[in-house]
Amino acid sequence: MADKGDNQAPEWLRDGHEHIWLPYTQMQDAPMPLPAVSAKGARITLADGRELVDGVSSWWTACHGYCHPHIEQAVKAQVEKLPHVMLGGFANEPAYKLATRLANLLPGDLNHSFFSESGSVAVEVAMKMAVQYHRQKGTPNRNAFISFLGGYHGDTGFAMSVCDPEEGMHGHFASYLPRQHVVAVPEDEASITAFEAVLAEHAKHCAAIIIEPMVQGAGGFKMHDAAVLQRLRDAADAHGLLLIFDEIMTGFGRLGGSLFVCEKSGVVPDIITLSKALTGGTMPLAATIATNKVFDAFKSDSADDAFMHGPTYSGNALACAAANASLDLFESEPRLEQVAAIEAQLTAELTPIADIAGVVDVRVQGALGVVQVTALHDVEWLKSRFIEQGAWIRPFGDVIYLMPPFVIDPADLTLLTKVMKLVIFEWSQRFIGEI
Numbered sequence: 001m002a003d004k005g006d007n008q009a010p011e012w013l014r015d016g017h018e019h020i021w022l023p024y025t026q027m028q029d030a031p032m033p034l035p036a037v038s039a040k041g042a043r044i045t046l047a048d049g050r051e052l053v054d055g056v057s058s059w060w061t062a063c064h065g066y067c068h069p070h071i072e073q074a075v076k077a078q079v080e081k082l083p084h085v086m087l088g089g090f091a092n093e094p095a096y097k098l099a100t101r102l103a104n105l106l107p108g109d110l111n112h113s114f115f116s117e118s119g120s121v122a123v124e125v126a127m128k129m130a131v132q133y134h135r136q137k138g139t140p141n142r143n144a145f146i147s148f149l150g151g152y153h154g155d156t157g158f159a160m161s162v163c164d165p166e167e168g169m170h171g172h173f174a175s176y177l178p179r180q181h182v183v184a185v186p187e188d189e190a191s192i193t194a195f196e197a198v199l200a201e202h203a204k205h206c207a208a209i210i211i212e213p214m215v216q217g218a219g220g221f222k223m224h225d226a227a228v229l230q231r232l233r234d235a236a237d238a239h240g241l242l243l244i245f246d247e248i249m250t251g252f253g254r255l256g257g258s259l260f261v262c263e264k265s266g267v268v269p270d271i272i273t274l275s276k277a278l279t280g281g282t283m284p285l286a287a288t289i290a291t292n293k294v295f296d297a298f299k300s301d302s303a304d305d306a307f308m309h310g311p312t313y314s315g316n317a318l319a320c321a322a323a324n325a326s327l328d329l330f331e332s333e334p335r336l337e338q339v340a341a342i343e344a345q346l347t348a349e350l351t352p353i354a355d356i357a358g359v360v361d362v363r364v365q366g367a368l369g370v371v372q373v374t375a376l377h378d379v380e381w382l383k384s385r386f387i388e389q390g391a392w393i394r395p396f397g398d399v400i401y402l403m404p405p406f407v408i409d410p411a412d413l414t415l416l417t418k419v420m421k422l423v424i425f426e427w428s429q430r431f432i433g434e435i
């Protein structure tokens with residue numbers, strides 16, 4: 001159906017397919033996407049009535065599942081009152097409440113939220129904040145960044161510059177991007193030595209270190225432990241750098257144990273970026289949250305020292321109402337318990353996949369299960385086999401992964417892991433041929 005559904009496809013899809021330009025998609029032979037018409041919990045319903053169990057949570061956003069009535073009601077009530085009002089000169093209750101709640105939820109004195117509409121922009125904001133922070137401190141030459149191989153921080157210019165230059169999907173733009181210091185995550189002797197050498201040579205021109213803490217997401221779900229983060233914290237302090245945690249993927253409980261890695265790891269950054277699950281997968285919204293130290297550096301008698309950034313839709317009331325409703329659900333429903341149960345089930349059900357030829361590694365953390373293979377070979381074949389089996393699973397790079405909504409019921413999760421095992425077995429026979 002993914003490729004051959006053109007005849008049954010609804011008119012809006014056939015017409016629009018000529019006019020839409022899809023993300024990261026070769027449009028010459030782009031398969032007709034599946035028409036999604038509704039969704040509930042962990043299931044997405046297609047125009048022809050079929051249901052798929054969602055293993056992706058719509059790019060890792062829909063942590064409470066789809067159409068949770070509490071978020072729906074909050075958004076409905078807000079749209080009738082005040083969907084949006086400019087944040088320059090006007091305050092709206094949802095944005096101010098959200099800033100207060102995030103400050104209370106986050107560890108340390110991460111107390112000051114700057115709102116934008118996408119993860120990439122939240123990263124740009126964090127980077128500009130770090131650069132201007134050093135200007136405020138009288139060291140305006142500190143304007144480069146240290147980031148890590150395997151990292152992904154978004155698709156806009158400076159966000160691209162701190163991604164892995166090979167795996168960050170931005171190779172075409174190498175000559176357009178500012179040069180940063182992208183090094184291996186310092187977790188063993190060789191990488192720690194290399195990291196220290198870069199610090200010794202370049203730290204004095206750098207504003208900050210930026211990392212996705214504990215799990216690097218879109219670069220291939222590589223994992224490191226909390227000791228690495230403490231090492232970065234110590235290095236940042238020793239060299240006068242800010243430390244930025246990009247928790248756009250890891251935030252809001254995805255890795256289990258607590259809502260944020262900066263809490264779970266005991267390492268508090270100077271700036272944190274949040275987006276993806278911030279509104280429970282309903283509205284675009286992102287936050288860049290700074291500590292008192294960073295915020296206070298911008299205070300002065302001169303308007304020129306204000307932080308120079310201002311998205312039109314900053315603090316959008318509708319999106320912030322959705323985010324507040326999402327935070328309510330983390331309080332009123334047992335999300336972290338659900339993540340722990342998902343972790344146990346993924347561990348039990350995915351581990352045997354490691355025995356299939358061509359599988360390199362199986363790793364699980366919280367509600368994230370990753371099967372790494374030698375190479376995917378034919379991604380479209382894999383995607384359509386998953387769909388035929390009733391599962392929405394989107395492999396990329398060298399990984400096939402599950403990031404289900406936290407509310408998924410155990411039977412649906414078993415459907416996902418069974419389909420994964422079946423299709424990876426078929427893939428192995430077809431492309432590895434050693435069984």
Ligand SMILES: *Cc1c(COP(=O)(O)O)cnc(C)c1O
Pocket residue numbers: 118119120121123152153154155212217218246247248249275276
């Ligand atoms: C998705 C992601 C981004 C970019 O967010 P967009 O909303 O797609 O711009 C940045 N950092 C991390 C860690 C992400 O997972």
